Amino acid sequence: MHRLMSRIPLFFFLLCLTNAAVDYYKESDGIDFVPEHSNEWVVRIDEGDEVADLVANELGLENRRKIFDNYYLFINPSVPRRSKRATNDFTNLLTKHEKVSWAEQQQSRNRVKRDFIDKRAQEERVYRSVAFSDPKWSKEWYLKDTRPESSSHLPKLDLHVLPAWAAGYTGKGIKVTILDDGLEWNNSDIMANYDPKASYDLNDNDDDPSPRYDPTNENKHGTRCAGEVAMVANNSICGVGIAYNAKIGGIRMLDGHVTDRVEAEAIAFNHKYVDIYSASWGPNDDGRTVEGPGTLASAAFIKGITEGRNGKGVIYVWASGNGGRRQDNCNCDGYTGSIYTISISSASEHQQSPWYAERCPSTMATTYSSGAYKDQKVTTTDLHDSCTDDHTGTSASAPLAAGIFALVLEANPQLTWRDMQHLVAWTSEYAPLADNHGWTTNGAGFKVNSRFGFGLLNAAALTEAARNWVTVPKQSICQIEPTKFTPQRISAARPLEIDFEVKGCEGENNVVRFLEHVQLYVTISYTRRGALKINITSPHGTRTTLLSERDQDTSTDGFKNWSFMSVHNWGENPKGVWTIKIMDATGDMENLGALEDFRLVLHGTSEAPHRILAGPRVYDENYNTVQNERSEKRQSLESLARQQAMVESNKLASKHDAYGQQDSLDEMNNIPATDSHWFRLLARLNGNWLQ
Numbered sequence: 001m002h003r004l005m006s007r008i009p010l011f012f013f014l015l016c017l018t019n020a021a022v023d024y025y026k027e028s029d030g031i032d033f034v035p036e037h038s039n040e041w042v043v044r045i046d047e048g049d050e051v052a053d054l055v056a057n058e059l060g061l062e063n064r065r066k067i068f069d070n071y072y073l074f075i076n077p078s079v080p081r082r083s084k085r086a087t088n089d090f091t092n093l094l095t096k097h098e099k100v101s102w103a104e105q106q107q108s109r110n111r112v113k114r115d116f117i118d119k120r121a122q123e124e125r126v127y128r129s130v131a132f133s134d135p136k137w138s139k140e141w142y143l144k145d146t147r148p149e150s151s152s153h154l155p156k157l158d159l160h161v162l163p164a165w166a167a168g169y170t171g172k173g174i175k176v177t178i179l180d181d182g183l184e185w186n187n188s189d190i191m192a193n194y195d196p197k198a199s200y201d202l203n204d205n206d207d208d209p210s211p212r213y214d215p216t217n218e219n220k221h222g223t224r225c226a227g228e229v230a231m232v233a234n235n236s237i238c239g240v241g242i243a244y245n246a247k248i249g250g251i252r253m254l255d256g257h258v259t260d261r262v263e264a265e266a267i268a269f270n271h272k273y274v275d276i277y278s279a280s281w282g283p284n285d286d287g288r289t290v291e292g293p294g295t296l297a298s299a300a301f302i303k304g305i306t307e308g309r310n311g312k313g314v315i316y317v318w319a320s321g322n323g324g325r326r327q328d329n330c331n332c333d334g335y336t337g338s339i340y341t342i343s344i345s346s347a348s349e350h351q352q353s354p355w356y357a358e359r360c361p362s363t364m365a366t367t368y369s370s371g372a373y374k375d376q377k378v379t380t381t382d383l384h385d386s387c388t389d390d391h392t393g394t395s396a397s398a399p400l401a402a403g404i405f406a407l408v409l410e411a412n413p414q415l416t417w418r419d420m421q422h423l424v425a426w427t428s429e430y431a432p433l434a435d436n437h438g439w440t441t442n443g444a445g446f447k448v449n450s451r452f453g454f455g456l457l458n459a460a461a462l463t464e465a466a467r468n469w470v471t472v473p474k475q476s477i478c479q480i481e482p483t484k485f486t487p488q489r490i491s492a493a494r495p496l497e498i499d500f501e502v503k504g505c506e507g508e509n510n511v512v513r514f515l516e517h518v519q520l521y522v523t524i525s526y527t528r529r530g531a532l533k534i535n536i537t538s539p540h541g542t543r544t545t546l547l548s549e550r551d552q553d554t555s556t557d558g559f560k561n562w563s564f565m566s567v568h569n570w571g572e573n574p575k576g577v578w579t580i581k582i583m584d585a586t587g588d589m590e591n592l593g594a595l596e597d598f599r600l601v602l603h604g605t606s607e608a609p610h611r612i613l614a615g616p617r618v619y620d621e622n623y624n625t626v627q628n629e630r631s632e633k634r635q636s637l638e639s640l641a642r643q644q645a646m647v648e649s650n651k652l653a654s655k656h657d658a659y660g661q662q663d664s665l666d667e668m669n670n671i672p673a674t675d676s677h678w679f680r681l682l683a684r685l686n687g688n689w690l691q
């Protein structure tokens, strides 16, 4: 099944593939359309095939085939395949030929799908007509364009939720539960949607998940996450939840000892009743932790996936983590890295990856959240029957996704947990985030980025695709283990590179031809874990960083059978040569260790998912058209914010009085105190497991 082999040049293959993909997308691109002339002529010849062949020969053309009736497709090999200019001389030559009654050079035409145009117009109407009485509705910028004309250099922002509402999807009949530090269920903007059957208090073992109140409002997190999903609409209170007709519950679990058992009970709580679980927490984002679900929590995920929603599987939504400032990597977090969770990252209102966001290829998609400096934050319910527009971090992103998925399940209750992930891959938008580094197109035509997964969630596209979705074929799992593997030394001087051939379990009943998740399990011993960087390259040339350097991680524990997960090969055929590269990114010659063992686990299907039969994904480059906003002003603001974050983090590390120093820094930089307060807040949340 597997053998080590010498390196073969993959480069040319990759190159051809990428070019083909680029061409493909260009054709569907409607911006600044300039018609192009091809090297094809359609020629009418009334005297039959043989005469057509003769004419073609005579003029140095190739008679490709008869189209229908007396029309033939001729190719002129001496003319470029694409050209801005028409080859009129040649057309005249053809037209004048006595056997030719008509001829025309073919040119590309601008074809935009009709329903698409109609939808745009329809959407404009939807956006104009939505008026809610809720006072904070105007602050829900990620659902509508709230910026005044004066800042119209910014793109139109939203997750396309309004068109999904207009289509009738508001979460009716869907049960969402928030795993967190409690839920103020009697909050006036929650109570009408509160569902006691989706709620429990695992910290005090009772049925009432109300948070414990303290002077610092430490336990506001769960209530804030819940409101994003299910604030009551149009009741003149606070805002509007994305799934404002869904039922919302809360599991109080973070306000006490969090054990494997507590996590497991939360993850599988009333799992035959709840549809969607949203978790905005995880192992410490300190950049030096490697932790995942324990035995029981792992079993709980399997229960939810196999027994939930009548066997279709519950949807687990997970915040991807806030450790960006500490170079944390979400693949060192086994909750986000699980194939069962849909891990969600953040983008700021400026369509940028925020400073707190982590990178890793297990992230599936992105929603909006806070960014740098004065970027808008997220509006939601707060403790003491109040409301806030100050919710931040990837914490705020996951519940927005959970709310959107509630609309999707309402649109099609038959979807399985894997259908939902496929839908995310097919509909998330790359265009609004295209200005960020790190996008690649994989071998199946999906655009992926370790900061954003498949891109920004698009609620309208998701619900629409969900309606006619054909359930994906059953999951196959193919494991590739090296036979007779001897430990391989790793050092700064010598990166370890392993090429191995994968057949994807061909000939067996678990053959994988269309990939979903890829997991690389490794056991590595190393004197400094954070120095390690791991890349994997698929036979299609898709190069993915499974683990990036984490300079805070000085652990000598290495990795013990740790799974690094990637969704970046989605849709690819795994057959061929894969390359794993393990490097020491520090260059420190004193570091030393070895790859003790590894195993590649491929998840996917043997049969083609229905959607892929119609060809690779065509991206809408115009979606929420992003204009180039990298003005000097913007850049200087962002670098200021970054500097400040660094100062903040250094201060925390040296345990100085952060508050006193911060104030003088604020004066120096003339930044309003509220913004720096917010950096501090996130720093504190990190310590408390919250994301």
Ligand SMILES: *[C@@H]1O[C@H](CO)[C@@H](O)[C@H](O)[C@H]1NC(C)=O
Pocket (backbone or CB within 6 Å): 130, 131, 132, 133, 234
């Ligand atoms: C909110 O309620 C008002 C008054 O009942 C109504 O006119 C309006 O259409 C409602 N808005 C939405 C979006 O349903």
Ligand SMILES: *[C@@H]1O[C@H](CO)[C@@H](O)[C@H](O)[C@H]1NC(C)=O
Pocket (backbone or CB within 6 Å): 186, 187, 188, 210, 385
């Ligand atoms: C919610 O319940 C708490 C404690 O049970 C109570 O103090 C508070 O007044 C209630 N809030 C509302 C809006 O009823």
Ligand SMILES: *[C@@H]1O[C@H](CO)[C@@H](O)[C@H](O)[C@H]1NC(C)=O
Pocket (backbone or CB within 6 Å): 535, 543, 544, 545, 581, 583
């Ligand atoms: C690892 O992969 C990333 C792309 O994900 C690439 O930028 C980087 O150069 C690769 N490193 C090596 C040493 O191949």
Ligand SMILES: *[C@@H]1O[C@H](CO)[C@@H](O)[C@H](O)[C@H]1NC(C)=O
Pocket (backbone or CB within 6 Å): 521, 561
């Ligand atoms: C590694 O972990 C996987 C999944 O948890 C497990 O199935 C496998 O047996 C483990 N391998 C070793 C060598 O412990």
Ligand SMILES: [Ca+2]
Pocket (backbone or CB within 6 Å): 201, 204, 206, 207, 208, 209, 210
């Ligand atoms: Ca209680």
Ligand SMILES: [Ca+2]
Pocket (backbone or CB within 6 Å): 134, 189, 231, 232, 233, 234, 235, 236, 237, 238, 239, 240
């Ligand atoms: Ca409301």
Ligand SMILES: [Ca+2]
Pocket (backbone or CB within 6 Å): 283, 284, 285, 286, 320, 321, 322, 323, 328, 329, 330, 333, 358
């Ligand atoms: Ca993390």
Ligand SMILES: [Ca+2]
Pocket (backbone or CB within 6 Å): 335, 336, 337, 338, 339, 340, 341, 342, 343, 362
């Ligand atoms: Ca995941």
